[in-house]
Amino acid sequence: MTETLNVGLNGFGRFGLHLLKYWLDRNEDTPWKIGWINDDSLSLQDAYRLMLQDDYVIFNKYKVYAEGDTLTFLQPNGRKHVLQYSNVPKDRIPWVGLPDLFFECSGKNTIAERCDDFLTGRTKQVLISATSWDADATLVYGFNHQDWRSDLRTISYGSCTVNGFVPLAEWFNAMYGVVSSDVNVIHNEARHKRGGETLLRKFCTLEKSGPQLLSWLAGDRFIVNYTVVPYSGVSMMDMRFRCQRPPTAEQLAGDLSVAMADGGPLAGIYDMDVADIGPEVYNCTAYSAVIIRNAIKVLHDEVYLQTYFDTENSVNRYYDLSTFVARKLLGQESRDDHKVVAFSQPMEAC
Numbered sequence: 583m584t585e586t587l588n589v590g591l592n593g594f595g596r597f598g599l600h601l602l603k604y605w606l607d608r609n610e611d612t613p614w615k616i617g618w619i620n621d622d623s624l625s626l627q628d629a630y631r632l633m634l635q636d637d638y639v640i641f642n643k644y645k646v647y648a649e650g651d652t653l654t655f656l657q658p659n660g661r662k663h664v665l666q667y668s669n670v671p672k673d674r675i676p677w678v679g680l681p682d683l684f685f686e687c688s689g690k691n692t693i694a695e696r697c698d699d700f701l702t703g704r705t706k707q708v709l710i711s712a713t714s715w716d717a718d719a720t721l722v723y724g725f726n727h728q729d730w731r732s733d734l735r736t737i738s739y740g741s742c743t744v745n746g747f748v749p750l751a752e753w754f755n756a757m758y759g760v761v762s763s764d765v766n767v768i769h770n771e772a773r774h775k776r777g778g779e780t781l782l783r784k785f786c787t788l789e790k791s792g793p794q795l796l797s798w799l800a801g802d803r804f805i806v807n808y809t810v811v812p813y814s815g816v817s818m819m820d821m822r823f824r825c826q827r828p829p830t831a832e833q834l835a836g837d838l839s840v841a842m843a844d845g846g847p848l849a850g851i852y853d854m855d856v857a858d859i860g861p862e863v864y865n866c867t868a869y870s871a872v873i874i875r876n877a878i879k880v881l882h883d884e885v886y887l888q889t890y891f892d893t894e895n896s897v898n899r900y901y902d903l904s905t906f907v908a909r910k911l912l913g914q915e916s917r918d919d920h921k922v923v924a925f926s927q928p929m930e931a932c
């Protein structure tokens with residue numbers, strides 16, 4: 583790896599923390615590197631403490647130092663990463679204009695115009711770690727990331743639920759013709775956000791963005807039930823698809839295995855385990871969702887799936903998307919150039 587792009591990251595909450603670790607673990611094969619981090623409320627010492635004490639994102643293979651205004655990570659092989667850290671509001675970030683890519687991960691700037699100030703100097707694009715209704719594009723890795731263009735200014739990566747559902751739903755429709763669908767999400771809640779030990783039903787942006795992204799899915803044939811629970815580990819997403827050409831449970835498991843194998847449209851994005859051994863084993867999974875094979879049920883034309891997904895570690899697809907974007911900006915050939923994505927026309931059942 584020779585040429586890399588420089589990245590500035592704004593927001594060091596759950597998403598930023600996971601993203602930093604995900605990148606560190608892969609940095610030697612990544613065409614971008616994080617040079618700056620800003621968080622408007624966490625000081626350098628807060629960030630350092632959170633990193634060393636986190637129950638889920640474990641940095642213990644790195645030596646970590648917080649000195650002056652820098653965070654330093656030393657890899658076991660001696661490779662060193664020195665990141666500038668600032669703790670100021672968005673309009674006072676000292677490194678604005680210096681990175682080639684701006685990672686907006688604070689959750690506070692999901693309206694595109696709030697990212698305008700970041701698009702200056704060397705900064706070509708802002709990648710937003712959440713649903714943004716007015717970003718120039720929503721690019722879901724493994725679904726439509728190949729729609730990337732150099733003139734896009736703000737790009738949303740979708741959301742944790744969008745990444746968990748959309749590529750799989752697209753494949754389902756191509757294979758079996760989806761008539762309607764619903765999704766039941768049991769979503770974690772980080773400790774620092776918890777109001778108390780209670781359950782909370784909320785609106786999920788997937789309910790609106792699913793039909794916007796998937797041209798074949800009408801809004802009146804899709805429901806998302808979303809419940810936040812006071813648990814800080816991984817989350818669950820169960821799905822129902824009513825199909826024109828319903829498979830048997832056995833056929834479906836076989837078709838999924840083929841689609842998830844190397845070169846398949848779901849390869850590297852979804853995985854399948856035979857039995858339910860969750861939830862803890864799915865912490866920091868590299869997959870957008872893991873399907874439990876023994877739990878697949880088919881009743882008449884309705885297919886039921888149970889999955890686990892690590893909402894916070896949906897940085898996996900944000901990482902894939904930004905890696906794809908960086909390679910495009912660098913003019914590098916990428917294996918993702920040839921990845922099979924989005925089927926534009928429903929296919930006949932296999």
Ligand SMILES: NC(=O)c1ccc[n+]([C@@H]2O[C@H](COP(=O)([O-])OP(=O)(O)OC[C@H]3O[C@@H](n4cnc5c(N)ncnc54)[C@H](O)[C@@H]3O)[C@@H](O)[C@H]2O)c1
Nearest residue numbers: 593594595596597623624687688689711712742774893894
């Ligand atoms: N958390 C997820 O599962 C997840 C998944 C996908 C996308 N996103 C999106 O990413 C954006 C950021 O979400 P997030 O989950 O990182 O938010 P977060 O609540 O963890 O962080 C937001 C801010 O809260 C503060 N904060 C973080 N940890 C803290 C702590 N321990 N004590 C006190 N303050 C703390 C920081 O200032 C941080 O910038 C949002 O737009 C969100 O929708 C989050």
